[in-house]
Amino acid sequence: xxxxxxxxxxxxxxxxxxxxxxxxxxxxxxxxxxxxxxxxxxxxxxxxxxxxxxxxxxxxxxxxxxxxxxxxxxxxxxxxxxxxxxxxxxxxxxxxxxxxxxxxxxxxxxxxxxxxxxxxxxxxxxxxxxxxxxxxxxxxxxxxxxxxxxxxxxxxxxxxxxxxxxxxxxxxxxxxxxxxxxxxxxxxxxxxxxxxxxxxxxxxxxxxxxxxxxxxxxxxxxxxxxxxxxxxxxxxxxxxxxxxxxxxxxxxxxxxxxxxxxxxxxxxxxxxxxxxxxxxxxxxxxxxxxxxxxxxxxxxxxxxxxxxxxxxxxxxxxxxxxxxxxxxxxxxxxxxxxxxxxxxxxxxxxxxxxxxxxxxxxxxxxxxxxxxxx
Ligand SMILES: [Zn+2]
Numbered sequence: 001x002x003x004x005x006x007x008x009x010x011x012x013x014x015x016x017x018x019x020x021x022x023x024x025x026x027x028x029x030x031x032x033x034x035x036x037x038x039x040x041x042x043x044x045x046x047x048x049x050x051x052x053x054x055x056x057x058x059x060x061x062x063x064x065x066x067x068x069x070x071x072x073x074x075x076x077x078x079x080x081x082x083x084x085x086x087x088x089x090x091x092x093x094x095x096x097x098x099x100x101x102x103x104x105x106x107x108x109x110x111x112x113x114x115x116x117x118x119x120x121x122x123x124x125x126x127x128x129x130x131x132x133x134x135x136x137x138x139x140x141x142x143x144x145x146x147x148x149x150x151x152x153x154x155x156x157x158x159x160x161x162x163x164x165x166x167x168x169x170x171x172x173x174x175x176x177x178x179x180x181x182x183x184x185x186x187x188x189x190x191x192x193x194x195x196x197x198x199x200x201x202x203x204x205x206x207x208x209x210x211x212x213x214x215x216x217x218x219x220x221x222x223x224x225x226x227x228x229x230x231x232x233x234x235x236x237x238x239x240x241x242x243x244x245x246x247x248x249x250x251x252x253x254x255x256x257x258x259x260x261x262x263x264x265x266x267x268x269x270x271x272x273x274x275x276x277x278x279x280x281x282x283x284x285x286x287x288x289x290x291x292x293x294x295x296x297x298x299x300x301x302x303x304x305x306x307x308x309x310x311x312x313x314x315x316x317x318x319x320x321x322x323x324x325x326x327x328x329x330x331x332x333x334x335x336x337x338x339x340x341x342x343x344x345x346x347x348x349x350x351x352x353x354x355x356x357x358x359x360x361x362x363x364x365x366x367x368x369x370x371x372x373x374x
Contacts, residue, residue, distance in 0.1 A: 088124075
């Protein structure tokens with residue numbers, strides 16, 4: 001009995017190792033797998049046959065003439081499984097389709113405001129079917145749909161238990177998925193975007209990711225794992241108070257980080273267009289510069305407090321994070337002024353995962369779970 005369990009474990013380990021190798025290499029011959037992993041040829045052949053039968057690996061070519069028969073090469077079938085992610089925002093929604101490599105293979109966007117109505121959920125269903133067509137996804141290969149929302153989501157990813165921004169507390173994955181014929185899971189937007197960041201760049205296992213999108217959120221990663229908190233509210237940096245009795249926040253308090261550091265603070269100074277804001281900032285518009293300096297001052301205060309608390313790298317993510325690289329020195333100068341312990345402020349990092357981080361992160365949960373199951 002014990003031996004059988006051990007044998008099963010070894011078989012599983014070999015299968016995972018071979019599959020992982022295909023994710024790392026463009027193409028591999030049977031012999032190369034034998035050499036790299038130090039496994040026997042029958043073991044490699046057996047696993048390869050299984051992976052081919054499951055549609056995860058396929059013959060992709062052959063090696064150069066080695067004197068005898070040309071050795072076949074095999075590669076990962078990148079779209080053997082796919083996943084869909086949706087970023088539900090106040091005024092628009094974006095859906096992306098990802099393959100097993102996490103590459104975006106299709107995008108659909110709609111400038112329709114969120115409302116907890118049947119019409120809205122029908123629209124999400126239409127976006128998903130449009131994406132399936134556009135990206136030529138095979139329906140039987142779609143793992144599921146992850147939806148990133150600006151709210152706090154229950155541990156089972158089925159219910160929004162705090163949704164003040166969209167006034168959607170109590171909404172469920174069933175509501176969102178009413179017209180979506182695949183399994184649906186809800187994810188907090190900051191958690192989803194940080195998941196995309198940490199998965200793509202696992203070289204920073206301990207870090208705080210601050211999401212500067214239309215709302216401000218955050219996520220703490222310790223040893224490469226998110227720290228969720230007792231009430232699934234960890235990293236809610238948006239509601240740290242940085243201005244006593246300051247501007248009114250939607251949460252009911254005054255002076256929260258969200259009021260001063262959301263991307264909308266900048267966008268609203270440029271006709272609601274964040275890219276226009278950064279374009280004007282680059283052009284030297286003095287009014288835009290003033291808004292930027294005030295924004296950076298509040299952001300610096302927030303970052304310094306996070307650094308004091310966690311003593312780890314702080315990653316600037318979200319919509320503003322996508323533009324922050326050019327302004328790192330300016331922000332670092334402010335950090336240096338406020339923190340005696342880190343005179344270089346070299347703990348500050350721009351996010352590297354920039355495009356559609358929330359939607360991609362929401363899809364990547366499914367991709368990741370699938371890859372870990374092989
Ligand atoms: Zn607040």
